[in-house]
Amino acid sequence: MRVVQKYGGSSVADAEAIKRVAKRVVATKQQGHDVVVVISAMGDTTDELMDLALRVSPQPPPRELDMLLTAGERMSAALLAMAIADQGMHARSLTGSQAGIITTGTHGNARIIDITPGRITKALDEDHIVIVAGFQGVAQDTKDVTTLGRGASDTTAVALAASLGADYCEIYTDVDGIYTADPRIVPSAQRIPEISYEEMLEMAACGAKILHLRCVEYARRERVPVHVRSSFSHLPGTWVRDRVPVDPSDPQEGGMVEQAIISGVAHETKEAKITIVGVPDQIGEAARIFEAVAATDINIDMIVQNVSAVQTSRTDISFTLPKTDGATAIAVLNALQESIGFTDLLYDDQIGKVSVVGVGMRSHPGVTAKFFSALAAANVNIGMISTSEIRISVVVGQDDVARAVAAAHTAFGLDATEQAVVYAGTGR
Amino acid sequence: MRVVQKYGGSSVADAEAIKRVAKRVVATKQQGHDVVVVISAMGDTTDELMDLALRVSPQPPPRELDMLLTAGERMSAALLAMAIADQGMHARSLTGSQAGIITTGTHGNARIIDITPGRITKALDEDHIVIVAGFQGVAQDTKDVTTLGRGASDTTAVALAASLGADYCEIYTDVDGIYTADPRIVPSAQRIPEISYEEMLEMAACGAKILHLRCVEYARRERVPVHVRSSFSHLPGTWVRDRVPVDPSDPQEGGMVEQAIISGVAHETKEAKITIVGVPDQIGEAARIFEAVAATDINIDMIVQNVSAVQTSRTDISFTLPKTDGATAIAVLNALQESIGFTDLLYDDQIGKVSVVGVGMRSHPGVTAKFFSALAAANVNIGMISTSEIRISVVVGQDDVARAVAAAHTAFGLDATEQAVVYAGTGR
Numbered sequence: 001m002r003v004v005q006k007y008g009g010s011s012v013a014d015a016e017a018i019k020r021v022a023k024r025v026v027a028t029k030q031q032g033h034d035v036v037v038v039i040s041a042m043g044d045t046t047d048e049l050m051d052l053a054l055r056v057s058p059q060p061p062p063r064e065l066d067m068l069l070t071a072g073e074r075m076s077a078a079l080l081a082m083a084i085a086d087q088g089m090h091a092r093s094l095t096g097s098q099a100g101i102i103t104t105g106t107h108g109n110a111r112i113i114d115i116t117p118g119r120i121t122k123a124l125d126e127d128h129i130v131i132v133a134g135f136q137g138v139a140q141d142t143k144d145v146t147t148l149g150r151g152a153s154d155t156t157a158v159a160l161a162a163s164l165g166a167d168y169c170e171i172y173t174d175v176d177g178i179y180t181a182d183p184r185i186v187p188s189a190q191r192i193p194e195i196s197y198e199e200m201l202e203m204a205a206c207g208a209k210i211l212h213l214r215c216v217e218y219a220r221r222e223r224v225p226v227h228v229r230s231s232f233s234h235l236p237g238t239w240v241r242d243r244v245p246v247d248p249s250d251p252q253e254g255g256m257v258e259q260a261i262i263s264g265v266a267h268e269t270k271e272a273k274i275t276i277v278g279v280p281d282q283i284g285e286a287a288r289i290f291e292a293v294a295a296t297d298i299n300i301d302m303i304v305q306n307v308s309a310v311q312t313s314r315t316d317i318s319f320t321l322p323k324t325d326g327a328t329a330i331a332v333l334n335a336l337q338e339s340i341g342f343t344d345l346l347y348d349d350q351i352g353k354v355s356v357v358g359v360g361m362r363s364h365p366g367v368t369a370k371f372f373s374a375l376a377a378a379n380v381n382i383g384m385i386s387t388s389e390i391r392i393s394v395v396v397g398q399d400d401v402a403r404a405v406a407a408a409h410t411a412f413g414l415d416a417t418e419q420a421v422v423y424a425g426t427g428r
Numbered sequence: 429m430r431v432v433q434k435y436g437g438s439s440v441a442d443a444e445a446i447k448r449v450a451k452r453v454v455a456t457k458q459q460g461h462d463v464v465v466v467i468s469a470m471g472d473t474t475d476e477l478m479d480l481a482l483r484v485s486p487q488p489p490p491r492e493l494d495m496l497l498t499a500g501e502r503m504s505a506a507l508l509a510m511a512i513a514d515q516g517m518h519a520r521s522l523t524g525s526q527a528g529i530i531t532t533g534t535h536g537n538a539r540i541i542d543i544t545p546g547r548i549t550k551a552l553d554e555d556h557i558v559i560v561a562g563f564q565g566v567a568q569d570t571k572d573v574t575t576l577g578r579g580a581s582d583t584t585a586v587a588l589a590a591s592l593g594a595d596y597c598e599i600y601t602d603v604d605g606i607y608t609a610d611p612r613i614v615p616s617a618q619r620i621p622e623i624s625y626e627e628m629l630e631m632a633a634c635g636a637k638i639l640h641l642r643c644v645e646y647a648r649r650e651r652v653p654v655h656v657r658s659s660f661s662h663l664p665g666t667w668v669r670d671r672v673p674v675d676p677s678d679p680q681e682g683g684m685v686e687q688a689i690i691s692g693v694a695h696e697t698k699e700a701k702i703t704i705v706g707v708p709d710q711i712g713e714a715a716r717i718f719e720a721v722a723a724t725d726i727n728i729d730m731i732v733q734n735v736s737a738v739q740t741s742r743t744d745i746s747f748t749l750p751k752t753d754g755a756t757a758i759a760v761l762n763a764l765q766e767s768i769g770f771t772d773l774l775y776d777d778q779i780g781k782v783s784v785v786g787v788g789m790r791s792h793p794g795v796t797a798k799f800f801s802a803l804a805a806a807n808v809n810i811g812m813i814s815t816s817e818i819r820i821s822v823v824v825g826q827d828d829v830a831r832a833v834a835a836a837h838t839a840f841g842l843d844a845t846e847q848a849v850v851y852a853g854t855g856r
Contacts, residue, residue, distance in 0.1 A: 057511055060510040068506035085492065
């Protein structure tokens, strides 16, 4: 088997932690696997380097910032290679550039456009464990060093797994998998043993922080099975992969065939809502508004437009966006008030988004009704609604978020005491 | 003009120091020069990284150690580029590999074998200040990252100056030049305004620590003028270059035409002396001894063989070597005692070496006599003697070193109060 393992910064926080990771890597190699390891910078290294940069320059040039920050993964990669060598195995560390991770030239947020893993496969052929510095690559045009954006070592790992034809990719982190809800809000939340790419994508987009959105997109596109698990235990974590159809004739799966309708409940509280009141109900007005906002690179999430009031020919448009972009969006829209002729602008950052996600809702009607009545029973008022084929999201008041998450979690039978609701085909 | 500047670790110890260096670099650029900067790692970074490596593995593989340590210069290079950009000038940092510094594959102690500075000249053509990470390169065969050995950023700077056809190379450090003797031993020691490559080479080989031996060799071979000066002042330092012949008709140099016979007095106390007593005086015995020692990679310095005592046909051979290699050499020689048939082996690590260096001794007879009588007057006993065309070295007891240095310094008129003894052609 060929395995790619990724260890995050908390797994390599100091020399002792690096030695622990080395043991785990060596154990995998001793099982006879080819092992490629993608590594993040140690603990707070990236933040410390960023602080140092800001002490030298308030606005460091992105090219130079990439040059600086990539030193972090380079150091942890070399140290892990040393720790593995100290346990008697051959190891070779490679920078993103040496590993053939070719990216766009957008410093600080580059995208992988190709992987030429010649040096990796050569080292594997020579029976080496290969350690690749995560989060970094080399720009195709300029040959300058790039970074893929914070947390993107996961993406490096999945992309390498795809390029190397690995059997699976293990993402080691400081939690033991993906949960049905945030355990800090729902103490009865359970680890999800297996989840499909599509569900994981919706969960990640709706606030589940364990896996980076771009990493899940990559895994889905390339069909790379991903195992999210804890580097502090040997327990199984969460498998993200194509869901295996349940075989009802398998006695092992007897009594476990009930597929959960909902895989998990995600939430986030980092968005704000803007409502544009009294927009003339004419073709093209909405386009003008969102073009203006889009021009500022603001990432709009949900959009709702009310039915126009016939007597006034005016409508209200609401949308959500990151709170950090609120001021910019308000300024852009205020500048447009006269030309568009809307009557008012409302801003609300005391909101939260609660989402239920599950492929089961494709085949189970009534999920929306069940979700909304659970919210009603918990006395939660719904502000906005948005849905996909496998997700229902609602915007609620910020103070209602925890209550809404818990109510949905219970309503869909996800609480840990209900033993029947586990996935079929788990336990591997 | 095209200038290469090198700043050592103490010049970039923290964010404030980096900003100070940036100001100096920008000022040079504003004078209209092309500027390439070679930078060391910040302060104690290299030592800290080495400590970290040893906490992970007692014997880190050299390839991985190079991967780790090179992060230090990468960080300081990026930070300096940021600080320069913050002062409104374009700057681009390059790793040794990006700068085209091609080396042998000897990790930890690689040698530069070629420089392909295409990315540097391109950046200079685009009016950028170029910052190159010192001390590092890329192995020609494996494309792995290499280091040139401790203190070798000076060599990087001189090699780049030669390759780029720079007019001169400035080495910024925490002292203001090369002194006629170590000022801690001889308080009246003076800064040497100008010194030839050959003299500097002898000084460096005999214990003057400011410039790396390999850097001086490179500068001499490529005829690169080197200016060693302090990054904490704007005073002139020491120029290492081909000595300009004095023009006696130049009135500016009237009264200063007396060339010093001796440029400086160097010393070191890191060597030990081994004496092999009663070696059979036959052809090939000395060769066998030194072949055996050389096979262990020990760097032998001075060798003295006494005239053989006719009645015994036996001779004594003494040599000096680094104290750190003493035990190895003794073990090797003990193993040879029977086959060679020498009678005894003596080891003395309480010695020191004192050298007087100066091209003036070529044309001035009597330098040896003057040196030895100064030592005799200071009651210093001479153990071994070795000479080159422009150097006389003696081995003395360790406790006599300071007294011997001071006596020679005074005897050759180098003390600061003697105004007449300064170099002709200085003051630039």
